[in-house]
């Protein structure tokens with residue numbers, strides 16, 4: 001046996017032992033009733049909770065969080081150390097004279113004028129970002145068409161919730177961590193039954209062990225069913241797909257029942273997503289519920305997948321046969337619309353999943369083109385786990401009386417993921433990767449920025465006898481599909497992928513996400529690690545960093561780890577003090593342009609990128625026009 005294999009065996013034994021101890025600890029806690037099996041379930045109907053009960057719940061949550069973070073001896077030790085430092089600081093403070101305290105206060109106080117100047121500069125910067133106009137229909141803009149009223153639907157919340165006072169509804173939201181912005185928002189609903197879904201949906205949910213709605217579903221589904229435009233923000237793996245898919249199917253069923261769709265008609269609902277794999281996954285969810293409805297005697301809901309890499313002819317025929325729901329990626333959808341194979345004349349519901357990512361990934365022009373095909377008002381639902389302030393502002397201006405539903409901070413990492421960060425030199429990455437694979441049982445997802453790195457890692461792991469599949473944009477559709485499927489089925493233990501697999505994909509039982517390198521922006525990091533720790537389960541993420549990582553993204557990562565109460569490695573700890581970066585705009589945390597917590601808008605690398613690009617474009621067009 002080589003020394004490396006020897007080392008790997010030892011590491012594996014170490015982790016096996018650790019895992020066994022963690023499992024034993026979990027079992028013990030469960031027995032003690034610290035981990036309740038209905039976490040995420042609803043108890044929304046009992047509006048009033050006693051103070052004692054609330055205290056008990058708070059303690060339970062704290063214990064849950066502690067176990068979610070998988071606190072080991074080291075962490076506990078560090079927490080004690082932090083506490084000791086805080087006590088020491090407080091003692092020093094107490095010994096200071098009043099004069100000393102005053103002098104310190106004056107020193108710490110920001111100069112009012114400086115602060116004012118900074119606020120003005122930040123505002124100026126925020127408004128100086130060009131808004132490309134995606135989400136607006138050009139024809140409507142040109143004709144000055146604006147919609148003032150939301151859609152009216154026949155759906156109503158159950159009577160006992162309609163009768164609640166607004167402070168009682170606010171209390172329900174508060175208990176579930178739901179924050180809303182927008183007028184006349186329907187109340188959150190704590191059960192699928194009370195959302196008035198047909199029995200076949202309830203049965204289908206039940207057979208997938210989906211009993212109670214998650215927080216985003218409690219509020220997002222009533223908003224969608226009452227016809228309102230919305231922006232839904234909730235952490236990765238929190239069930240956003242059903243929050244938009246169920247209303248889409250329900251409305252389509254209602255339409256088909258009232259007046260069956262003929263050849264050439266439809267789609268009635270359109271869902272646009274950034275990757276082919278995500279589109280396929282959403283189509284499968286929709287088909288599952290549609291089929292369950294058919295079994296109970298409801299009409300068939302036809303869903304067509306319109307994605308690149310597949311023959312256009314087949315998709316065109318399916319669309320032309322009459323379609324209720326289309327799930328698409330922007331490129332192929334634009335193609336079908338431009339060639340007049342599809343139209344959006346009847347389309348009334350528009351969903352953009354991972355909306356901010358699509359704009360960030362440069363799909364803006366495609367989206368602008370697609371929006372120009374809308375002939376009438378539509379209900380727009382935007383969803384993501386990350387939604388930078390600027391995109392929210394812009395989206396709000398394009399939607400009709402939108403309601404923003406927030407569960408947790410936009411851009412926060414899932415608290416179900418234990419995040420570890422390691423300093424690994426470039427030349428040591430592969431061997432360390434092999435060791436890291438032993439940290440958890442399969443399945444493991446490895447992310448790398450470059451396609452060439454994905455291929456290189458895959459080859460290395462194959463040589464080492466690991467059952468591995470890979471996925472990136474350079475592969476043909478058949479290879480992409482086969483790799484994904486093998487991993488989904490569990491035939492492969494490891495999937496190595498670029499960011500094409502980082503958004504929205506829901507693989508069962510991913511225990512570990514390894515970032516072979518740090519992505520360029522913090523939002524991608526949040527989406528990547530969010531492939532584990534889904535649906536209330538726990539997972540682990542390991543990120544390799546070295547000198548090549550961008551300082552700004554490291555500062556964002558540092559704050560993100562602190563926010564999730566994760567341990568900082570020494571090299572990240574040394575990068576700054578533990579104070580939060582607070583934007584001057586309304587006390588907002590971090591950058592008011594992107595989701596980064598580690599910098600202000602004045603230091604935002606993304607903004608610099610946009611300004612550089614705009615300046616270059618202007619210079620190019622001036623040159624072309626002979627200036």
Ligand SMILES: Nc1ncnc2c1ncn2[C@@H]1O[C@H](COP(=O)(O)OP(=O)(O)OP(=O)(O)O)[C@@H](O)[C@H]1O
Nearest residue numbers: 210212213214236237238239240241385504506535
């Ligand atoms: N109410 C629920 N109870 C239990 N499990 C649920 C519930 N709703 C959805 N799930 C399951 O949770 C998993 C994650 O859901 P989903 O893919 O919709 O997350 P998401 O919020 O869209 O995540 P991402 O931000 O990564 O796209 C899925 O396997 C889904 O079946």
